[in-house]
Amino acid sequence: MRVVSLVPSLTEAVAVSAPGVLVGATDWCTHPDGLDVTRIGGTKNPGLDRITALAPDLVVANEEENRAADLDALRAAGVEVLLTEVRDVPAAFRELARVLDACGGRTRPRWLDEAEDAWSSPPGPPRRVTAVVPVWRRPWMVLGRDTFAGDVLARLGVDHLYAGHADRYPRVPLDELRAAAPDVVVLPDEPYRFTAGDGPEAFDPLPCALVSGRHLTWYGPSLAEAPRVLSGALRAALR
Missing domain, CATH: 3.40.50.1980 (Nitrogenase molybdenum iron protein domain)
Structure with a gap:
């Protein structure tokens, strides 16, 4: 083969x-x-x-x-x-x-069984929270409707605010994102590589969770550890 x-x-x-x-x-x-x-x-x-x-x-x-x-x-x-x-x-x-x-x-493969077990009762924040999830900058684009990453977050207790948008990856002005006042801004390192010095400053003082894009958007062996890794990043941001 x-x-x-x-x-x-x-x-x-x-x-x-x-x-x-x-x-x-x-x-x-x-x-x-x-x-x-x-x-x-x-x-x-x-x-x-x-x-x-x-x-x-x-x-x-x-x-x-x-x-x-x-x-x-x-x-x-x-x-x-x-x-x-x-x-x-x-x-x-x-x-x-x-x-x-x-x-x-x-x-x-064993990892596939482990991944299904991990997602059968995933950990999450102590309460459901709201989020905006930028995936690009210049222009700002966020998760919209019907996305894998959006479903991942929803299963972890995170409701992203543009889940009902007509577009899957809408362009939204920064002022509107800030005005939405989410509990947390989720910033993955792909497709745009958000870092501690590139992204959080745009949303200050809103809490920001820098997360691994591989754990948020990939479907493969990373699914087995994604609930733990993502939940840890979210909890740290919401302290």
């Missing part, structure tokens, strides 16, 4: 669960550490010639991460594409099982 992954979280899942199967991945696929496969470009601009040259049996992709035109071009070249759709935590588990089965996984 020869697999190319166009999704960082799926790259990690396949690499640790079916060693030797993965032959290509994007430049943004940073996990697991030391991943030694052919790099085929970005998630939005993959090198289609590089992918087909690898003669993959399967390309795994995601409807949000990857462009339909690129996937159509791969199919036209005779490459089989498995397209995932993940908008909440249960869907992540279903799609991960489907991907690993398609990649020839012989047994269900």
Whole structure:
């Protein structure tokens, strides 16, 4: 089996669960550490010639991460594409099982069972809280409706204030975000890399939780530790 992954979280899942199967991945696929496969470009601009040259049996992709035109071009070249759709935590588990089965996984990986256990009764703040969740700056963009990260936070007791917005990632002026007066501002380190010196100052004096984007937005082995890691960051910000 020869697999190319166009999704960082799926790259990690396949690499640790079916060693030797993965032959290509994007430049943004940073996990697991030391991943030694052919790099085929970005998630939005993959090198289609590089992918087909690898003669993959399967390309795994995601409807949000990857462009339909690129996937159509791969199919036209005779490459089989498995397209995932993940908008909440249960869907992540279903799609991960489907991907690993398609990649020839012989047994269900232990981390997947551990992840489902971790999300069966996740920890969270002592009370439900409200949040805004910027994902980009210049312009400011936040989580809106129907997102995986939004569902992750909701299961941890965090209701983000733009969950009912018409757009999935709306542009919202900073003044409006501040005026919304959330209990906490959640700042992930991807896709925009918010840091202690780049992000919290815009919302002062609102409390800010700097969180790992891998734990907030990835669906893979990180799901097993995400409830603990994210809850710890939220609790620290709300003290």
